[in-house]
Amino acid sequence: MNLSTSSSERALFARIVLVILLGMGAALGLVRLFHTGTGITADAFLGRVLQAKAALPRITAEPQELVMFFGSSRVEAGFSPRQFDREMAARGLPVKSFNFGFGGLNPLFQDTLSRRIREQFERDERRLKIALIEFNPFQATVTRRNRAREAEETMQAILGTPQEFFPVLIRDPERGVRLFNIRYLRGGISAEAFTSFVAAGLAPPRPRTGIPEDEAAKARRRELNRILDQRFQEDYPDYRAKQWHYGWQGGGTIAEERSAETLALFDEFYATLRTEHKLDDDRLHRINTADIIELNFDPELVEAFIRIVKNFQAISDRVEVLMLPKNSRWIQNTPEATERLAAAVARIEEETGLRLRNDRELPAITPEMFVDTTHLARYTGGVAYTRHLVEELAPPEMEAAID
Amino acid sequence: MIFNTPLFFAFFIVFLLFYGFVFLQRRPRVYLILVASLVFYGAWNYAFIPLLVGSAVVDYFLAQGIAAAPAGRRRKILLGISIAVNLGILAVFKYADFAIGSVADLLRLLGYEPSLSSLELILPVGISFYTFQSMSYTIDVYRGDMQPRRGLVEFTAALAFFPQLVAGPILRARQILPQFHRLPLPTWTNAKYGFLLITVGLMKKTVADLLAGPVATAFDSSGPVSLMESWTGVLAFAGQIYGDFSGYSDMAIGLALLLGFQIPLNFRLPYFALSPVDFWRRWHISLSSWLRDYLYIPLGGNRGGNRYRNIFITMLLGGLWHGAAWTFVAWGAFHGALIGATHKLSELRLFAPFVQSRSLWMRLFKWAFTFYLILIGWVLFRAASLEGAWQMLVTLHSIGAALPSPSQGAALVFGLVAAALLAMHLMDYGVLEYGERLAQKPWGFWPALVTVQALCLMIGEPSSEFIYFQF
Incomplete structure (x- = not known):
């Protein structure tokens, strides 16, 4: 039996196809509208990273020798490119350095970002004189990865390229199409990322410290925060602190630019952040979100870190892998964690042929130089650590690299 | 390929x-x-x-053979081959490791140290659905309920018809x-009705995925869980399995409608059931009617004084159909016992006023008690082991325990879970009662x-497969 091939039949199928396409288009339009309206956009997830990525062509066009410090928010807080450049210049070694430290990433996402950096440098036929790469142990744990699983595809979709998506499409069509969809139709925001963002309030509460809050310190911290915000706006009227600012090379403000009075206020502010209550609570937060004490590594994250190093080795004259100072008063690893860390470090060294610099217990950095259990304070710890890097790297190794 | 993915859309x-x-x-x-x-x-x-x-x-050729053979032994042999092949496929791919593991456990209990190794075969997706569907064809031809069809491609296309291939409904x-x-x-x-069903199915699947979190908190936690979170988890699982499975069925029916095919409804507001028997008339209708027609009735059905035995065997095997684990067997046995008990009680004069009562309060009581029993059943279904199920059942009834x-x-999550479950049923009620009328109002529809x-797109792009794929 043959079907009639009347025009009405075709019209019906055309109508069905049209309804599906228009319906889905309209639904996607509404989604995009809602994302934009609520501010849940790719920029909200990766604003600084995207700004830094967008700055790459300008970085490779810089006439000076280039240095890049790549890592986590600990690098963002603990390395000042402009201070580094000034102190290097004072030693007769002019360089232009950049802070590529970003919070909220893990080595999987950083690997994708490092590929973009490598591509840009190769395209522009530039090389880094020195690449400093942070190995942040608690960023490579199973716990840390599990905390960000729902964001994995969003991160990959935003930072990846179609050339990277096509092999995925062949290997796993479901995932490949999803990556294209997130990137090009959903504006970078997967449904999982959106849901986890809006449902964050429903997540089971994490363990909290039993140490009572010092109410006076809390009140003073709020007051100082307000004053320092005001000072910042007066000193830097055109700058929003959350941006990756080219003028500051991705780093923050430097002590030399602030008045003595402001710096004194900062000292007081840091002290209010370092109460027993705040630090113990932060320690528990890091245990909960990153397994910072036990350090059960995710092999895929360690693998991804090795790829990051190799990406930088391809475009750098010299690569240094470092572990940044830790606040040992609050973060003490178990012997098993220390063993696991040693094994991970050995693997990185074996795969990359590099010797890792372990600055975790640096005598020059004291617990008073941290703002919490992991981040250096910009005007104390950051200054000291940047200086330490200059002293460690400039003579004689840096000179050799620059010459 | 999952319905609610961009890949399936393309x-x-x-x-x-x-x-x-x-x-x-x-x-x-x-x-x-095809x-x-x-x-x-x-x-x-x-x-x-x-x-x-x-x-x-x-099955295509066996059905031809059955139809061509004279009544008698040859027809029975051909039917036997069909059943053996289909159940054999299921036995090898789905139940072999379960059987090996159970035998090994038994031998260990008896003091032996068996060296039995599992086959570790991948379970082909949808195998339980298409084998039952295929088997029903040869049985129907054998019974004379239908004539065999000419056209192998047509038969294969019907068996493999993608809207219902991997998770039903099981079509005859x-x-x-x-x-x-x-x-x-x-x-x-x-x-238009197809579009409505697809959308409702998508919504239910989205809700089901969101409910996975509270379910995991209750069932997969390494430590003890609070009473409220345990109940929330069980309630959430009731919603998750319903949203996931009925959502898939709705999408399957809707997609088929877009092509002109009619697939019967697979769920009819199951959590509004007023008895376990009523529940099975509303839940996974295509499976329960399949089991009735191809297992319960051949076992003897209501005849011969073996009604309760037949019900129990049917439900036990129905449980096993869902998965190769003792938890599914226990779930089937539990429902078998419930259905048997319901029939028995409804026959007793003492319970007649209760059974026949149409009063609102009595109906409410029957609904609440039935729903409670269904939830208890879901504990058996979801738990990783019988021991885990028992622990959960103890926790659920440990009021005042430490x-x-x-x-x-937690109270907010409980409220949201309950609201989600109710919303899914209200949505289904709306579709059943007002769907066609709504479809006539384009400006609202x-x-x-x-x-x-x-x-759904905003909150529910899936990375999780449908639960029933694994069955």
Whole structure:
């Protein structure tokens, strides 16, 4: 039996196809509208990273020798490119350095970002004189990865390229199409990322410290925060602190630019952040979100870190892998964690042929130089650590690299 | 390939373009459905396409043989081969490791140290659905309920029909084969109803995925869980399994309607049931009616004084159909016992006023008690082991025991879970009662569909498969 091939039949199928396409288009339009309206956009997830990525062509066009410090928010807080450049210049070694430290990433996402950096440098036929790469142990744990699983595809979709998506499409069509969809139709925001963002309030509460809050310190911290915000706006009227600012090379403000009075206020502010209550609570937060004490590594994250190093080795004259100072008063690893860390470090060294610099217990950095259990304070710890890097790297190794 | 993914969306659009504009004759369209169905199935694992096609080929020729054979022994042998092949496929791929593990456990209990190694075969997706569907064809032909159809491609296409291939509804050959023979065209009214069902199914699947979190808190936690979070988890699982499975069924029925095919409803507000018997008339209707027609009745049904035994065996095997684990067997046995007890009690004069009462309070009580029993059943279904199920059942009834206090926000989550479960049922009630009328009001209908779609896209792009794929 043959079907009639009347025009009405075709019209019906055309109508069905049209309804599906228009319906889905309209639904996607509404989604995009809602994302934009609520501010849940790719920029909200990766604003600084995207700004830094967008700055790459300008970085490779810089006439000076280039240095890049790549890592986590600990690098963002603990390395000042402009201070580094000034102190290097004072030693007769002019360089232009950049802070590529970003919070909220893990080595999987950083690997994708490092590929973009490598591509840009190769395209522009530039090389880094020195690449400093942070190995942040608690960023490579199973716990840390599990905390960000729902964001994995969003991160990959935003930072990846179609050339990277096509092999995925062949290997796993479901995932490949999803990556294209997130990137090009959903504006970078997967449904999982959106849901986890809006449902964050429903997540089971994490363990909290039993140490009572010092109410006076809390009140003073709020007051100082307000004053320092005001000072910042007066000193830097055109700058929003959350941006990756080219003028500051991705780093923050430097002590030399602030008045003595402001710096004194900062000292007081840091002290209010370092109460027993705040630090113990932060320690528990890091245990909960990153397994910072036990350090059960995710092999895929360690693998991804090795790829990051190799990406930088391809475009750098010299690569240094470092572990940044830790606040040992609050973060003490178990012997098993220390063993696991040693094994991970050995693997990185074996795969990359590099010797890792372990600055975790640096005598020059004291617990008073941290703002919490992991981040250096910009005007104390950051200054000291940047200086330490200059002293460690400039003579004689840096000179050799620059010459 | 999962319905609510961009990949399936692209697949279906391409399929529709070919179906509606390129292949305009019946035979090419059947070929197209077959090829598309195999691509759809192959997107999960191409290695198992031969198993699917082989199952169809065997049953197609056996049905021809049964029809051609004279009444008697030869027909029985051919039917026996069909049943043996289908159950054999299931036994090897689904139950072999379970049987090996159970034998090993038993031998260990008896003091032996067996060296039995499991086969560790991948479970082909949808195997329980298409083997039952295929088997029903040879049984129907054997019984004389239908004549065998000519056309192997048509039969294979009907068995592999992608909207219902991997998670049902389980269609009888007599429901679907005649449709493939005349290959109906969709009507705009049916298409609109199809869009409505797809959207509702998508919404339910989205809700089901969101409910996975509280379920995991209750069932997968390494430590003890509070009473409230345990109940929240069980309630959430009731919602998750319903949203996931009925959502898939709705989408399957809706997609089929867009092509002109009619697939019967698989769920009818099951959590509004007033007794366990009523529940099974509303839950996974295609399976419960299959079990009734092809297992319960052949066992003797209500006749011969073996009614309760037959009910129990049917439900026990129905439980085992869901998965190769003792938890599923226990779930089946539990429901078998419930249905048997319901029948027994309804026959007792003492309970007659209760059974026959139509008062609101009595109906409310019957509903609450039935729902409680269903929830208890879901504990058996979801737990990783019988021991885990027992622990959960103890926790659920440990009022005043030394359990951890609920997390902050647990009451809110409980409320949201209960609301989600109710919303899914109200949505279904709306579709059943007002769906067709709503579809006649384009200015309300299309914006509503687009809004729901947008909501699903916003919060529910899946990475999780449908739960029933594993069955």
